[in-house]
Amino acid sequence: MEAGLRERKKRRTRQALVEAAVRLFEEKGYDGVTVAEIAAAAEVSTRTFFLHFQTKDDVLFANAAPRIDLGLQVIAERAGEPMREVLGRAMEAMIGHVWDGDLTSGLAALRVRLAAGAPALQAGMLQRFFTAQTELSGALCRAYPDELDEVGAAALVGALIGAVVAATATSIGRGDSPDQVRDAMRRAAELVLPPGG
Amino acid sequence: MEAGLRERKKRRTRQALVEAAVRLFEEKGYDGVTVAEIAAAAEVSTRTFFLHFQTKDDVLFANAAPRIDLGLQVIAERAGEPMREVLGRAMEAMIGHVWDGDLTSGLAALRVRLAAGAPALQAGMLQRFFTAQTELSGALCRAYPDELDEVGAAALVGALIGAVVAATATSIGRGDSPDQVRDAMRRAAELVLPPGG
DNA sequence: ATCGTTGACTGCATTCAATGTATTAATACA
């Protein structure tokens, strides 16, 4: 997959910014760290930070982009199978991705901990979930035009994501282990989409 | 109901700020208006704006505070009745408050329209919903300690609010009438809490 | 009626996220 020295250097800079940010946030909290500090710790200019990340909080979600695509992919591939079953499988795929991406690494826990003390970060997180939710809802509506209208799809996906996000935040905030958190996510999903129905 | 000249003046200032903000936002969009402009239009200093509202977006939610209390009140009063029924009634009360507070006045529509073009505002709105959700969830958990644990309560309330918020945003964004929006909210609530069950 | 207190409001300075512009320097490519 095309190495390219330029590309590699860029990636290294990006990675350095992510690592510096995580380390500093752990030390001093989200509001206790400025973008300038992160950039300095990664030995680049402040302007370069915003060349890699749109906002300060973006640096904490560097790896979250593929997650939603995973869900959309399931919906695209399994079109034809029963709607609620497909949605359940999409959710299960995303939960799996969270598990071995953010849950075991402790990144998810860090985010929840930081968000508890930094409203700006909390707002940013919620917005990401909402954007993902909107994309999923649109895809589902397009895949099942006879069963769902726009509003119905939004309600169903909103319920699913709403349940899982709230359960996850609560479980992590309570200090649960990664396994317990994953169970909480699954139970929340089953609350909206019962397995035998 | 103690009038008090000082109190009245303060309220007038606050109201002037709200009205100036709404008018300017309608004219030039959310990002197209600065706090300084709003303050100038209300003939007060910029500093005074932040004396009345914590953030720029706060001015658009001046009347939303009592809504959550309404829901909490229902949960407190009806304790003892079946849990899901009480939660449904709490939601119905809040929907009613939205109806004759923001829906008929067009304020809700304005917020959705503005939020579509201003990520910062969208994030702020979502955060408000999440805060409300957390409070409701806590109250419900305390009212029904045998039926719900923290995570279960979060999941249930998260599903309910998530469904209603998503359906509302979609319905408004599609240009529906206030009646249609209210119907969408009710259907979304019934998706999570079926009436006959 | 007067005086001390409270509290709403102001002006000014500062921090910090985020953006625009112009420039430098290293990589890529012919």
Place this chain on the structure above:
DNA sequence: TGTATTAATACATTGAATGCAGTCAACGAT
């Protein structure tokens, strides 16, 4: 080797939000 990209930099600016010191009107007690 020379030319075109492009990551990264330096510098300046906007705008939200906060801190602080000071003004003046409203209030309450004597």
